[in-house]
Amino acid sequence: MKRPAAGPVVKLGLLQSDASADPKANLKKTLALAERAAKSGAQIICTQELFRSQYFCQSEDYENFKLAEKIPGPSTDAFQTLARKHRVVIIASLFEKRAAGVYHNTAAIIDADGSLLGTYRKMHIPDDPLFYEKFYFTPGDLGFRAWQTRYGKIGVLICWDQWYPEAARLTALQGAQILFYPTAIGWHPAEKKQHGANQHGAWELIQRSHAVANGCYVAVTNRIGLERPVGGDGIEFWGQSFVAGTSGQILAQASTNQEEILIVPVDLAHVDTTRTHWPFLRDRRIDAYGGMTKRLID
Numbered sequence: 001m002k003r004p005a006a007g008p009v010v011k012l013g014l015l016q017s018d019a020s021a022d023p024k025a026n027l028k029k030t031l032a033l034a035e036r037a038a039k040s041g042a043q044i045i046c047t048q049e050l051f052r053s054q055y056f057c058q059s060e061d062y063e064n065f066k067l068a069e070k071i072p073g074p075s076t077d078a079f080q081t082l083a084r085k086h087r088v089v090i091i092a093s094l095f096e097k098r099a100a101g102v103y104h105n106t107a108a109i110i111d112a113d114g115s116l117l118g119t120y121r122k123m124h125i126p127d128d129p130l131f132y133e134k135f136y137f138t139p140g141d142l143g144f145r146a147w148q149t150r151y152g153k154i155g156v157l158i159c160w161d162q163w164y165p166e167a168a169r170l171t172a173l174q175g176a177q178i179l180f181y182p183t184a185i186g187w188h189p190a191e192k193k194q195h196g197a198n199q200h201g202a203w204e205l206i207q208r209s210h211a212v213a214n215g216c217y218v219a220v221t222n223r224i225g226l227e228r229p230v231g232g233d234g235i236e237f238w239g240q241s242f243v244a245g246t247s248g249q250i251l252a253q254a255s256t257n258q259e260e261i262l263i264v265p266v267d268l269a270h271v272d273t274t275r276t277h278w279p280f281l282r283d284r285r286i287d288a289y290g291g292m293t294k295r296l297i298d
Contacts, residue, residue, distance in 0.1 A: 008269040010151045012178070012217075013042025013088075014262040015051075016241040016254045018225030023052045023067060031078055037261045038086035043112075043151045046091040048223040048241075049159050049184040050105065053095070055223075055237075059230040060135040068097035071119055076108050084114030089149045091156055093182035096121070098138070105137045105158055107182055112150040120145055122158040123167060130188065130235055133160070146174035152268050159183045162207050162220070166292065172214035173281070177271045179210060183222040186237035200238055208248040215275035217266050218244040224257050246274035 015033045019026050030051045037045050050056075052075065056064040069075060071094060079090045089112050096106035096119070105122035121140030125133045144167055146155040155176030161167045162181045171179060185203060187196050211218040221241045228234030242253040243264040254260040275281060291297045 009265050009267050011041045011043050012219050012243060012262075012264045012266060013037030013040070013045040014219060014221040014241045014243070014254070014260075014264070015045065015047050016221060016224060016239055016262065017048070017051075017259040018237075019051065019054045019223060019227070021054055021229065026052045027075060027078065031082060033259075033261055034079070034082055034088075034090060035086070037263065038082070038088045040261065040263050042088060042261075042263055044089040044091070044149065044154065044178070044180075046180045046219060046221045047093050047182055048221045049093045049182040050095055051093060051182075051223070054227045054229045055184045055235060056229060057133045057136060058130045058227070058232075058235065060132050061230075064136065065097075065103065068095040068103050071096050071106060071108055072116060076110070076116060079108070080110050080114040080116060083110045083112060087112045087150070089151055089154070091154075091180050091182065093158065095136075102138050103136055104140060105133065106140075107156045107158060107180075109147050109149070109154070109156060111147075117147045117149065118142075118145065120156045120158070122161060124160045124164055126160045144170040144174070146171055146176040152177050154178045154180060156180045156182070159185060162203070162210075165210065165213065168210035168214055172210075172216055176214075176216060177268050178217040178219055178266065179214070181207065181218070181220045183220055183241075184237065185222060186235045189226070189233045189236050192236065196238075200240070204240070204242070208244045208250070211244040211246060212248040213280060215246050215278060215280065216271055217246060219264070224255075224259065246270045 090110040096104040109117045123140040127134040155171035223237045224239040252264045
Protein backbone atom coordinates (compact mmCIF):
# COMPACT_ATOMS: atom_id res chain seq x y z
CA MET A 1 0.00 0.00 0.00
CA LYS A 2 1.57 3.27 -1.10
CA ARG A 3 1.46 6.04 1.49
CA PRO A 4 1.64 9.74 0.62
CA ALA A 5 4.90 11.55 1.17
CA ALA A 6 5.25 13.43 4.42
CA GLY A 7 3.64 16.84 4.23
CA PRO A 8 2.06 19.50 6.43
CA VAL A 9 -1.33 17.76 6.62
CA VAL A 10 -1.25 14.51 8.57
CA LYS A 11 -4.18 12.24 9.43
CA LEU A 12 -4.38 11.00 13.02
CA GLY A 13 -6.22 7.81 13.93
CA LEU A 14 -7.44 7.34 17.52
CA LEU A 15 -8.67 3.85 18.46
CA GLN A 16 -11.48 4.06 21.05
CA SER A 17 -12.93 0.73 22.19
CA ASP A 18 -13.93 -1.40 25.13
CA ALA A 19 -11.82 -4.26 26.50
CA SER A 20 -12.59 -7.84 27.46
CA ALA A 21 -10.88 -10.07 30.03
CA ASP A 22 -8.97 -11.84 27.23
CA PRO A 23 -5.62 -10.15 26.37
CA LYS A 24 -5.21 -12.11 23.13
CA ALA A 25 -8.66 -11.03 21.96
CA ASN A 26 -7.95 -7.42 22.89
CA LEU A 27 -4.69 -7.44 20.94
CA LYS A 28 -6.39 -9.00 17.91
CA LYS A 29 -9.19 -6.43 18.09
CA THR A 30 -6.82 -3.47 18.42
CA LEU A 31 -4.70 -4.68 15.52
CA ALA A 32 -7.86 -4.94 13.41
CA LEU A 33 -8.89 -1.41 14.40
CA ALA A 34 -5.41 -0.13 13.55
CA GLU A 35 -5.59 -1.81 10.15
CA ARG A 36 -8.98 -0.23 9.50
CA ALA A 37 -7.60 3.16 10.53
CA ALA A 38 -4.65 2.75 8.16
CA LYS A 39 -6.94 1.78 5.28
CA SER A 40 -9.02 4.89 6.07
CA GLY A 41 -5.97 7.07 5.58
CA ALA A 42 -4.62 7.44 9.12
CA GLN A 43 -0.87 8.07 9.19
CA ILE A 44 -0.27 8.24 12.97
CA ILE A 45 -2.35 5.78 15.00
CA CYS A 46 -2.70 5.76 18.79
CA THR A 47 -4.20 3.06 21.03
CA GLN A 48 -5.90 3.68 24.34
CA GLU A 49 -3.98 3.10 27.56
CA LEU A 50 -3.25 -0.56 28.42
CA PHE A 51 -5.50 -1.79 25.61
CA ARG A 52 -4.51 -5.47 26.05
CA SER A 53 -6.55 -5.87 29.24
CA GLN A 54 -9.34 -4.44 31.26
CA TYR A 55 -8.16 -1.75 33.64
CA PHE A 56 -6.71 -4.10 36.27
CA CYS A 57 -5.53 -1.35 38.62
CA GLN A 58 -8.95 -1.36 40.30
CA SER A 59 -7.39 -3.77 42.83
CA GLU A 60 -3.98 -4.73 44.17
CA ASP A 61 -3.53 -8.29 42.96
CA TYR A 62 -0.18 -9.97 42.27
CA GLU A 63 -1.83 -12.17 39.62
CA ASN A 64 -2.16 -9.12 37.40
CA PHE A 65 1.60 -8.91 36.93
CA LYS A 66 1.19 -11.89 34.60
CA LEU A 67 -0.40 -9.46 32.12
CA ALA A 68 2.92 -7.68 31.58
CA GLU A 69 5.27 -8.34 28.66
CA LYS A 70 8.71 -7.43 27.47
CA ILE A 71 9.38 -4.58 25.04
CA PRO A 72 10.34 -5.51 22.38
CA GLY A 73 7.93 -8.41 22.63
CA PRO A 74 4.88 -10.04 21.04
CA SER A 75 2.73 -6.90 20.89
CA THR A 76 5.44 -4.62 19.52
CA ASP A 77 6.34 -7.30 16.98
CA ALA A 78 2.73 -7.38 15.75
CA PHE A 79 2.44 -3.60 15.52
CA GLN A 80 5.81 -3.27 13.80
CA THR A 81 4.61 -5.67 11.12
CA LEU A 82 1.41 -3.65 10.67
CA ALA A 83 3.29 -0.35 10.60
CA ARG A 84 5.67 -1.65 7.96
CA LYS A 85 2.81 -3.06 5.86
CA HIS A 86 0.77 0.14 5.83
CA ARG A 87 3.59 2.66 6.34
CA VAL A 88 1.98 4.16 9.41
CA VAL A 89 3.31 5.41 12.73
CA ILE A 90 1.85 3.59 15.75
CA ILE A 91 1.76 4.46 19.45
CA ALA A 92 0.97 1.31 21.44
CA SER A 93 0.30 1.50 25.20
CA LEU A 94 1.59 -1.58 27.04
CA PHE A 95 2.22 -3.05 30.49
CA GLU A 96 5.98 -3.52 30.40
CA LYS A 97 7.88 -6.12 32.39
CA ARG A 98 11.34 -4.62 32.57
CA ALA A 99 12.73 -7.07 35.14
CA ALA A 100 11.58 -9.13 38.10
CA GLY A 101 9.78 -6.66 40.37
CA VAL A 102 10.17 -3.71 38.00
CA TYR A 103 7.18 -2.95 35.79
CA HIS A 104 6.20 0.16 33.84
CA ASN A 105 3.17 1.67 32.14
CA THR A 106 4.86 2.19 28.78
CA ALA A 107 4.10 3.48 25.30
CA ALA A 108 6.03 2.05 22.37
CA ILE A 109 6.60 4.42 19.44
CA ILE A 110 6.90 2.67 16.07
CA ASP A 111 7.83 4.52 12.88
CA ALA A 112 6.30 4.00 9.46
CA ASP A 113 9.11 1.66 8.39
CA GLY A 114 8.32 -0.66 11.28
CA SER A 115 11.29 0.38 13.39
CA LEU A 116 10.86 0.77 17.13
CA LEU A 117 11.89 4.39 17.70
CA GLY A 118 11.76 4.13 21.46
CA THR A 119 9.54 4.03 24.52
CA TYR A 120 8.02 6.45 26.98
CA ARG A 121 7.45 5.26 30.54
CA LYS A 122 4.65 6.97 32.44
CA MET A 123 6.17 9.49 34.81
CA HIS A 124 3.25 10.42 37.06
CA ILE A 125 1.71 7.41 38.81
CA PRO A 126 -1.66 7.88 40.57
CA ASP A 127 -2.95 6.17 43.69
CA ASP A 128 -6.66 6.82 44.11
CA PRO A 129 -9.70 4.64 44.82
CA LEU A 130 -9.90 2.07 41.95
CA PHE A 131 -6.77 3.60 40.37
CA TYR A 132 -4.11 1.77 42.41
CA GLU A 133 -1.31 2.23 39.92
CA LYS A 134 1.52 2.68 42.41
CA PHE A 135 1.15 -1.00 43.29
CA TYR A 136 1.98 -1.98 39.71
CA PHE A 137 4.06 0.69 38.02
CA THR A 138 7.56 1.96 38.72
CA PRO A 139 7.70 5.68 37.83
CA GLY A 140 9.25 6.34 34.44
CA ASP A 141 12.99 6.95 34.27
CA LEU A 142 13.40 7.95 30.62
CA GLY A 143 12.18 11.50 31.07
CA PHE A 144 9.99 13.43 28.66
CA ARG A 145 10.78 12.74 25.03
CA ALA A 146 9.86 13.62 21.45
CA TRP A 147 10.46 11.56 18.32
CA GLN A 148 10.86 12.57 14.70
CA THR A 149 8.60 10.20 12.78
CA ARG A 150 7.96 10.03 9.05
CA TYR A 151 4.87 12.22 9.44
CA GLY A 152 5.95 14.73 12.09
CA LYS A 153 7.60 15.17 15.45
CA ILE A 154 5.49 13.72 18.23
CA GLY A 155 5.53 13.50 22.00
CA VAL A 156 3.78 10.85 24.04
CA LEU A 157 2.51 11.10 27.61
CA ILE A 158 0.13 8.74 29.42
CA CYS A 159 -3.16 9.42 31.24
CA TRP A 160 -2.29 10.86 34.68
CA ASP A 161 0.53 12.81 33.00
CA GLN A 162 -2.19 14.85 31.31
CA TRP A 163 -2.85 16.85 34.48
CA TYR A 164 0.70 18.22 34.60
CA PRO A 165 1.59 21.32 32.54
CA GLU A 166 5.27 20.63 33.23
CA ALA A 167 5.10 17.33 31.32
CA ALA A 168 3.47 18.90 28.27
CA ARG A 169 5.89 21.83 28.32
CA LEU A 170 9.05 19.76 28.58
CA THR A 171 7.86 17.56 25.74
CA ALA A 172 6.91 20.54 23.56
CA LEU A 173 10.28 22.17 24.21
CA GLN A 174 11.85 19.25 22.37
CA GLY A 175 9.91 20.24 19.27
CA ALA A 176 6.84 18.02 19.55
CA GLN A 177 4.14 19.16 17.13
CA ILE A 178 1.54 16.75 18.49
CA LEU A 179 1.14 15.51 22.06
CA PHE A 180 -0.52 12.08 22.30
CA TYR A 181 -2.17 10.87 25.50
CA PRO A 182 -3.20 7.19 25.61
CA THR A 183 -5.76 7.19 28.42
CA ALA A 184 -8.01 5.11 30.66
CA ILE A 185 -10.25 7.43 32.66
CA GLY A 186 -13.85 7.33 33.73
CA TRP A 187 -16.44 7.88 36.41
CA HIS A 188 -17.07 6.09 39.65
CA PRO A 189 -20.75 5.33 38.92
CA ALA A 190 -21.89 6.44 42.38
CA GLU A 191 -20.25 9.85 41.88
CA LYS A 192 -21.28 10.45 38.29
CA LYS A 193 -24.52 12.32 38.97
CA GLN A 194 -22.94 14.80 41.38
CA HIS A 195 -19.41 15.17 40.04
CA GLY A 196 -19.39 13.65 36.56
CA ALA A 197 -19.80 16.80 34.47
CA ASN A 198 -17.12 18.69 36.40
CA GLN A 199 -14.68 15.76 36.29
CA HIS A 200 -14.98 15.34 32.55
CA GLY A 201 -14.90 19.10 31.98
CA ALA A 202 -11.68 19.50 33.95
CA TRP A 203 -10.06 16.58 32.08
CA GLU A 204 -10.89 18.09 28.71
CA LEU A 205 -9.99 21.63 29.72
CA ILE A 206 -6.53 20.85 31.08
CA GLN A 207 -5.54 19.06 27.89
CA ARG A 208 -6.91 21.76 25.63
CA SER A 209 -4.86 24.21 27.70
CA HIS A 210 -1.69 22.24 26.88
CA ALA A 211 -2.43 22.86 23.20
CA VAL A 212 -2.84 26.59 23.86
CA ALA A 213 0.22 26.98 26.09
CA ASN A 214 2.49 25.09 23.72
CA GLY A 215 1.00 25.97 20.33
CA CYS A 216 0.66 22.31 19.35
CA TYR A 217 -1.97 19.65 18.69
CA VAL A 218 -3.20 17.38 21.47
CA ALA A 219 -4.64 13.93 20.70
CA VAL A 220 -6.28 11.87 23.44
CA THR A 221 -7.43 8.25 23.11
CA ASN A 222 -9.70 6.98 25.91
CA ARG A 223 -11.54 3.69 26.37
CA ILE A 224 -15.26 3.03 26.81
CA GLY A 225 -17.40 0.61 28.78
CA LEU A 226 -18.22 -0.32 32.38
CA GLU A 227 -15.44 -2.51 33.77
CA ARG A 228 -15.89 -4.46 37.00
CA PRO A 229 -12.99 -6.95 37.09
CA VAL A 230 -13.19 -7.24 40.89
CA GLY A 231 -16.92 -6.67 41.31
CA GLY A 232 -18.39 -3.63 43.01
CA ASP A 233 -19.48 -0.60 41.01
CA GLY A 234 -16.36 -0.61 38.83
CA ILE A 235 -15.41 2.27 36.55
CA GLU A 236 -17.53 3.67 33.73
CA PHE A 237 -14.98 4.84 31.17
CA TRP A 238 -16.22 7.98 29.50
CA GLY A 239 -14.69 7.69 26.03
CA GLN A 240 -14.87 11.07 24.29
CA SER A 241 -11.44 10.72 22.68
CA PHE A 242 -10.58 13.99 20.98
CA VAL A 243 -8.10 16.08 19.06
CA ALA A 244 -7.51 19.71 20.00
CA GLY A 245 -6.06 22.28 17.62
CA THR A 246 -3.17 24.63 18.26
CA SER A 247 -5.51 27.19 19.84
CA GLY A 248 -7.17 24.56 22.04
CA GLN A 249 -10.27 24.20 19.87
CA ILE A 250 -11.90 20.77 19.62
CA LEU A 251 -11.36 19.54 16.06
CA ALA A 252 -13.12 16.20 16.53
CA GLN A 253 -14.48 14.17 19.41
CA ALA A 254 -15.77 10.63 19.79
CA SER A 255 -18.88 9.51 21.68
CA THR A 256 -19.15 8.48 25.32
CA ASN A 257 -20.03 4.83 24.70
CA GLN A 258 -19.36 3.71 21.11
CA GLU A 259 -16.37 1.98 19.62
CA GLU A 260 -14.90 4.43 17.12
CA ILE A 261 -11.92 5.09 14.95
CA LEU A 262 -11.50 8.85 15.03
CA ILE A 263 -9.73 10.03 11.87
CA VAL A 264 -8.63 13.66 12.13
CA PRO A 265 -6.49 15.62 9.64
CA VAL A 266 -4.16 18.17 11.20
CA ASP A 267 -2.04 20.77 9.42
CA LEU A 268 1.39 20.86 11.03
CA ALA A 269 2.07 24.24 9.44
CA HIS A 270 -0.32 25.68 12.03
CA VAL A 271 2.17 24.80 14.77
CA ASP A 272 4.77 27.17 13.34
CA THR A 273 2.18 29.85 12.67
CA THR A 274 0.67 29.62 16.16
CA ARG A 275 4.02 29.64 17.93
CA THR A 276 5.08 32.69 15.90
CA HIS A 277 1.91 34.71 16.55
CA TRP A 278 1.50 33.57 20.16
CA PRO A 279 5.18 33.36 21.17
CA PHE A 280 4.76 31.88 24.63
CA LEU A 281 7.92 29.82 24.22
CA ARG A 282 9.89 32.92 23.28
CA ASP A 283 8.69 34.93 26.28
CA ARG A 284 9.30 32.34 28.98
CA ARG A 285 11.35 33.72 31.89
CA ILE A 286 13.64 30.74 32.28
CA ASP A 287 15.81 32.74 34.69
CA ALA A 288 12.91 32.95 37.16
CA TYR A 289 11.61 29.38 37.24
CA GLY A 290 14.03 27.77 39.69
CA GLY A 291 11.22 27.25 42.19
CA MET A 292 9.57 24.77 39.83
CA THR A 293 12.05 22.13 40.97
CA LYS A 294 10.82 22.38 44.58
CA ARG A 295 7.78 20.63 46.07
CA LEU A 296 6.59 23.88 47.68
CA ILE A 297 8.03 27.36 48.06
CA ASP A 298 7.94 28.57 51.67
